[in-house]
Amino acid sequence: GSTIGILGGGQLGRMLALQGRAMGYRFVTLDPTPDAPCGQVADQQLIAPYDSEADARKLAAQSDVITYEFENVDAGVAALLERESYVPQGSRLLFTTQHRLREKRAIEASGVKVAPYREIPTAEALREASATFGFPCVLKTATGGYDGKGQWVLRSADEVDEAFATLSQAGTELVLEQFIHFEREISVIAARNPDGEIRTFPVSENVHVNNILHLSIVPARISQHLAREAEQMASQIAEHLEVVGLIAVEMFVAQDGQLFVNELAPRPHNSGHYTMEACHTSQFEQHLRAICNLPLASTELMTPVVMVNVLGQHMEPLMAMLAAEEAAAERRPRVVPKLHVYGKQESKHNRKMGHINLLAETVEDALDWVEAAGIWQTEGKR
Ligand code: ATP
Ligand code: MG
Ligand code: MG
Secondary structure (H helix, E strand, O other): OOEEEEEOOOHHHHHHHHHHHHOOOEEEEEEOOOOOOOOOOOOEEEEOOOOOHHHHHHHHHHOOEEEEOOOOOOHHHHHHHHHHOOOOOHHHHHHHHOOHHHHHHHHHHOOOOEOOEEEOOOHHHHHHHHHHHOOOEEEEEOOOOOOOOOEEEEOOHHHHHHHHHHHHOOOOOEEEEEOOOEEEEEEEEEEEOOOOOEEEOOOEEEEEEOOEEEEEEEOOOOOHHHHHHHHHHHHHHHHHOOOOEEEEEEEEEEOOOOEEEEEEEOOOOHHHOOHHHHEOOOHHHHHHHHHOOOOOOOOOEOOOEEEEEEEHHHHHHHHHHHHHHHHOOOOOOOEEEEEEEOOOOOOOOOOEEEEEEEEEOOHHHHHHHHHHOOOOOOOOOO
């Protein structure tokens, strides 16, 4: 069997390694944290910072194929890994997706719409662009953001100077986006292998709370027509960017039914965890197939499903719900809960500790389960 190296040791790497070991691969992971979620299940963990070229060289020496589980890979490290091992996803895809402006231009070049945006080099530019877009509008750092970090929703012109000064401290370019008053958010994960074969997973409807993904609902509650359009857009992006592996495409469904891409992720995605039990093939297996140039497998949805991210504060009520169900003579009908925990050492508020896939006859049954468990978050976002 070949050895696959994973740059990054979080839960995405962990689930990739668990799946890949079942397929007969060995895994080496590189992460600075001892006992990282992926390190616990890999054959070997190199404990080192992500941007150390000396340690990346060790990963390259031990791996036949290298993949990554986050997109902010240091450019020098990416180049080194490509030189000294085989990185089927390539460093170009990383270069594009780790910078919002480059990413938006690439999406547009593939013929797909993004929310209207402007590059913001000065406070004056922000004043002008925000006046053009109107309020609210969203200022974002071009690099390094996740879970809404590095963003500022401007409510009025009074916030221009403070927002610009605060986000400028990150030392990266800034981008202003028009605020999309979306009807809902969806995502599509596409896989492409070096032979150019492309397959998409079913559209996921995503609910974020405080900018953190809370629920994925599949099938998404949208028309067949819109679902086909979203899948087509994801395929088009995968083809244009010559993706190898997975590309997750986050989109807004506007009130008038128009689709705008929000952002991309060139890796397994939180909104694709539902595939683990609900699809013929999981996103992790498909990613491994794609980077190893195996034929891609069926992405068919076997059952409606709701995925709930289990944050630190959800652990206790969730365990109580699972225990109560186990004890009850009469089980709640038609919901099969599948729990995944990531082995993180310390449970914290808003830290992703695991997720649960609720397989059900209808997504409404699964949502009822979430409500009964007391883990349905309804606080307004932002
Ligand atoms: P992730 O953890 O998904 O990588 P991120 O920090 O990169 O998050 P975005 O995905 O850009 O952030 O934005 C987070 C959330 O904020 C979106 O899912 C959406 O709910 C909201 N949002 C972002 N941009 C806009 C916009 N232009 N209009 C309306 N809502 C937005
Ligand atoms: Mg992001
Ligand atoms: Mg996002």
